[in-house]
Amino acid sequence: MEERSVSHTRWPRRPVTTAVEVFRATVRYGGVTAVEDFTFSHSSGGVIGLIGPNGAGKTTLMNALSGVTPLTSGTIRVNGHDITSVGPVRTARLGVTRTFQNLQIFGSLTVLQNVMLPRTARSLSLSLGHVLGLASARRRIAVERRTAHELLERVGMAQYAHLSANSLAYGLQRRVEIARALAGDPALLLLDEPLAGLARAESTDLTSLFTDIAAEGVTVLLVEHDVAGVLSVSDRVVVLDHGRLLADGTSERIAADPAVRAAYLGEER
């Protein structure tokens, strides 16, 4: 299907309550230490770029933050909740949602159904009530449908609500995945290489959505190989190297940091 230019509405900033605290996080896979003694905290919204050379530990850290990969040691707290050992489902309920390196949407469902899924699928009574045609379930579904519509408006996708997800161009499918992650009302939104495979115009368009989401008070953690793209959008950039924190600062500081250039670009220190 032809890609149309997407405009998304700005939505009001809500009070910033996000607080992400990672304390001395270490993840080992057998003899391989993927993340080592990583400490980090962030108490406001904004876009945080997470970069580092191949094998630096970015995906592992993302997986640990979303409860998919357990820490070997250390702690993670989000909005004051200790999410270190609660697993991915509870982590999502406590405010950390994500998108995946390999796009994960349900192609045969409509865009709207994809976005409704996190909130409707979590309630067994709602699913049963819907099957049994109960009025209370019908009302709840109607509310969830409205909520999903609002989310689609926010990401500039309302006009695609009733199309099947697999009929959309790739860049728009990425937006569906982001809208679905927002349906969990996250404090921390993890985006794992959301720009991979996108043309430059689509990429620029999507990047401006990240800043809009962050302006609403959600902390957006962005893992991306396109370093220039990350530096251009991030309020803060964290650099990993061999599982360890190498640098942490504004884009300008990171771009000028000799240790980062050495590790990342293979330049002489």
Ligand SMILES: Nc1ncnc2c1ncn2[C@@H]1O[C@H](COP(=O)(O)OP(=O)(O)OP(=O)(O)O)[C@@H](O)[C@H]1O
């Ligand atoms: N399931 C696993 N079992 C064993 N080792 C792993 C596993 N996953 C990752 N590793 C190792 O942990 C280290 C960090 O990998 P990770 O994928 O987190 O890095 P990355 O920064 O995301 O890399 P890339 O940029 O290439 O995606 C690497 O040495 C990798 O080989």
